[in-house]
Amino acid sequence: MAGAIVKRFQGAARTRRRPGLGALALLALFAAMLPGQLAVGQTSPTAPQQSGPQQSGPQQPRPQQPGPQQPAAPATPAAEAPAPPASPSVDEATRISAEARARLLASARVVFDREKVRLAEIETVLARRNHTGAQLDDLRSQLATSTAALQGALGPLTQRANAAKALLDQLGPKPDEKKDGPETAEAAAERENRQHNYSEISDTARIGHALLLQANQLAETVSGERRSQFTHALFDHTWSIFSPELWSFVATAAPSNLKALVTIGSDWLSALQERIADRRMLPFGLSLVALGLVWLARRFLLRRLHARIISYNAPGQLRRAVSGLFVTVSDTAAVALGCWLLYLGLDGSGLTPASVDPLIRSVLQAIVAVTLMRGLIVALLAPNTPQWRILAIPDQTAGPVARALTAAVGLVVAGWALGEVLEASGGDRATATALDAVINAGVALVLVRMLRRMRDGVDCEEQSLGPYIPAGGAATGVWRLGAWILAFLILAATAAGFIPLANFLINQTLWTLTLLAVLKLLLVMVDEGIDQAFGDNSRMSLAMQTTVGVRKRSLQQLGVVLAGVLRITLIALAALLALAPFGIQSTDFIGSVRNVFFGLSVAGFNISPVSILWGLALLVVGVIVTRAFQGWLQQKFLPATNLDSGLRNSITTATGYLGVFIVVAATLANFGLSLDRIAIVAGALSVGIGFGLQSIVNNFVSGLILLWDRSISVGDWIVVGAEQGYVKRISVRATEIQTFERASIIVPNSTLVSGTVKNWLRNNRTGRIAITVGTGFQKNPQVVADLLLKCANAHPDVLREPKPTVLFSNFTTTTQEYDLRCFSDVEAMSRIRSDLNYRIFAALTEAGIYATPGPALSEVRLLLPEDLQRAIGERAAPAGRTAGAATPGQPATDS
Structure with a gap:
């Protein structure tokens, strides 16, 4: 392959050597011609600034140069072209x-x-x-x-x-040579x-x-x-805790193990005596002095500071979390410092031989681990100070849980330290297995005792009232069920001989609980801290509002986003740490992230988080710039023109669509997707658009049509079916109409394009008012018409052109109808119509045309023959005299 590559480079060098030689030849020719041209220019008699003596002397021999250079003098274009x-x-x-x-x-x-x-x-x-x-x-x-x-x-x-x-x-x-030629x-x-x-x-x-x-x-x-x-080691089957063979091996190996321990102890005491005899105990003595100072500081200073913190009566969640984390870290740091100083003293005095050094390290690490776990338990459960408790559990539950967790941690750490002692003394496998089995059984029994002692606030004297169901009992029940399952699995694995599995369950549970405790403290600090920092009345919020000009709502949104990012980061780190005992190391995670970060190949495109972030940043910046330009058009530039509001809105909306299209195209180009490939995808999606997305595309195209032909613009008063109102906004899918009752109506754009729409403000703002007036029979209708015209002409908002007119539209033998028609501003038509009705009514009443307001009362008369009327009168007279007269023994009655 190397020879082929060398040949390729040699062939490429040969192909590039020819134009290089041609260029060098042209350059040499140009250099040869340049002195001749300069000489000809110097001997030219037409030079206006050259005198006779300057042209004589040395300049005479130059015209006798060889012939090929003589015609080159007038060829000035060759000297002016810089191409060669x-x-x-x-x-x-x-x-x-x-x-x-x-x-x-x-x-x-x-x-x-x-x-x-x-x-x-x-x-x-x-x-x-x-x-x-x-x-x-x-x-x-x-x-x-x-x-x-x-x-x-x-x-x-x-x-x-x-x-x-x-x-x-x-x-x-x-x-193609056949179609397009060579x-x-x-x-x-x-x-x-x-x-x-x-x-x-x-x-x-x-x-x-x-x-x-x-x-x-x-x-x-x-x-x-x-x-x-990992799986093989986890499910390695050993002896059961009830196996007689196990305890037989332990009893057999016990004397040798004890002898080894005694040997290690005696060797260390011998080394100690030698160091004392040689007076080499100064480092150890200094470490003891430093350890005493650390103990005094922890005993008085830290305890007093902790007591002062706890004396606060009504702490919030943030103060609880910060104080709990501070107390835990400070106490653990003091203990770790003391253990480190003690180890330095022992090591400096030569009291850490190879056989004892692992034992000392394990004991000191166990002390620090117990202190840390105890601090987290107290910080979260606070069994003695309920007002500082972070977890919402009752007092009767906090005490047993805290004691049980502390005992479990103590057993696990003690078992780990004893295991190190056995390993340092060369103990056998059976003894180590028995130790692990005893520790596992002890932890399971502590867990069972805790579950049995846990109470949810049920008093003995209230048992007769029935079982008490506290709030949040579902969550507590889930935790209890998980604890029971864990205890059962530990006991079953220990009894069945899967000691490594039981060890892993216990260690992983304690490790997970530790991570959850720290995560809970940090999450509370993040949530409450950001909430207070970005609150309405916080100093930072007020400073940013007054100095930077950030809105309160924007600050709240920024706080929510920041809290969410921090929560996700903390949870991801906790999950990564929790998976570490399963054999998943940070290098695996980082390598996977690096592979994804480097890029994924999808359909021939290399997509990586870097390109995604750049694309998103380009999209966000482009949208912000587009919106800013739209705002400048809408608020600054367009109001300074003579364009109406509808056209201004169309220009602003079209500018937004164009800007978003350009930004999306640039973002897709950042991913390697050009417009022709997008067109191919759009063609593949045409079938789906034809079926499922037809209405959406129809509304989108209709919206573009509305913006283009401006048949309906923002601010127009339109009537669509039984609804009418002002157009507030024309979006991609629909148009928003605000009715006179201040209700919003969303109308699809396709309905406005394909349906019938009445637009009161399409061409101008002039509208006709038609008022029908009914009167009784009038001998001279012109009087009524003059009164109506007088009322219309007297109104200041009625247009003079076109002039108001009155039509005598209908009449009967008893009534007459007149139509008053005038023109005014469309948006004032309802008010002007009401004013004209008032004036017309007053004018007609004043002229006597309307005698009384409202219809007249009707009176009905019956015309009967005179003889019939006389007979009815004669009959009614005696009845009127006897009506109501009482006879002896009877009450009076009305007839």
Whole structure:
């Protein structure tokens, strides 16, 4: 391959040597011609500024130069054209670019060859079996280094390949000789050169991508073997806690183990006596003095500070979390400092031999671990100070839970320290297994006792009232159920002989609870701290509102977003730490993130978080710029013109659509999606648009039509069916209409385009008012018409042109109807009509045409014959005299 590459470079050098020689020949010819031209110019008699003596003397022999240079003197255009000296610079740039490309390819090939050898060695090692954890960690580290080197070499290659591909695509496909004719020699040479450059870079990049894939596969193999070893170690079956064989082995090995411990103790005492005899105990004495000072500071200063903090009566969540974290960290730091000083004193005095050093380290670490766990338990549960409790649990539950967790932590740490002692003394496996089994059973029994002692505030004297169901009992029940399941699994695994599984369950539970405790404190601090910092009356909020001019709502939104980002970050870190005991290390996570960060290939496009972030940033900035330009148009520029509000809104909306289209196109171009590919996707989606998205596209196109022809504009008074009102906004999908009752009506744009719409303000603001007036029979109708015209002409808002008119529209033998028609501003028509009605009524009443307001009462008379009337009167007279008269013995009645 190296020989082929050298031949390629030699062929490229030969193809570039010819135009370079031609350019050098032209340059030599130009240099030879230039002195002759200068000489001719100097001997020219037409030079206005040259005198006779300057032309004589040395200038005489120059016209006797050879013939080919004589006609070159009048050829002034050749001397003025700067084209010939430009060729060497182009050739030089081509040569420099080729050399840079060659260096890039050479360096990439060196990296690829080195990593290829390394990957082959790793693959050979992995072909063997029974790898230790340290070996797998070393292989993982080598693979991470190899992956980083390959990615570093592929980055510039990928960029150069993309650039070469873009240059090649600019020439387009090779033309068809039958249809378009043969391609020119210059275009063919340029195409061949660009194709050669692209092929050379892309072939090298393919080798790097293949090696990167191999590295990822090997890393997956290493991870799979680690998971296999972890699973095998986790489910390793040993002795059961009830196995007589186990305790028989323990009893047999007990004397030797005790002898080893006694030996270690006696050796350490002997070393101590020697150090005392040699007077080499000064470091240990100084460490004891420092330890005493630390103990005094912790005993008096920290305790007094803690008591002062706890004396606060009504602390908030933020104060509780900060105080709890401060108390935990300060107390743990003091204990850790004391343990560190003690170890320094022992080590400085030579009291940490190889057999005792692990034992001392484990004991000191156990003390620090117990202090930390106890501090977190007190910070969250606060069994003695309920007002400082962060977790919302009752007092009767906080005490047993805190004591049980403290006992469980103590047992686990004690078991770990004793295990280190056994390992330092060379203890056997059976004794270590028995120790783990006893510790596991003890932790499970402590957990069961805690669950049985937990109470939800049920008093004994209230048992007769029925069971008490507290608020939040579902969450408490879930935690209790999980605790019971955990205790059962620990006891079952210990009894069945899966001691490593029980150990893992206990350790993982304590580790997870520790992470959850720290995470809870940090989340409370983040939520409450940001809430108070971005609150309405906080100092920072007021300062930003007054100095920067940020709105209160924007500050609240910023606080919510910031809190959300911090919460996600903390939760992700806690999850990563919680998965560490399962064999998932941070290098795995970082490597996966790096692979994703480096880029994912989807349908031929390399999409990475970097490009996504850049695209989102471009989109956000573009939208902000578009909205700012829209605001400038709407508030500054367009109001200074004579355009009406509807046209101004159309211009503003169209500008927004155009800006968003340009921004989206630029964002997609950042991802490598050009408009022609988008058109292909749009064509593929045309079937779906034809069925499911037809109405949406129809409304969108209708909205563009409304903005273009301006048949309906913002601010127009339109009538659509039974609804009418003002157009408030024309969006992509629908138009918003505000009725006179201040209700908003959303009308699809397609309805406005295809339906019938009455627009009162389409052409002008003039509208006709028609008032129908009914009167009784009048002998002279012109009197009524004159009164109506007088009322219309007297109103100041009625237009004089066109003039008001009165039509005598209808009449009967008893009634007459008149139509008054006048013109006014459309938006004032209702008010003007009401005013005219008042004036017309008053004028007609004053003229006597309306005698009384409202219709007259009707009177009905019956005309009967005179003899019938006389008979009715005679009959009614005696009845009237006897009506109501009472007879003896009867009450009076009315007839």
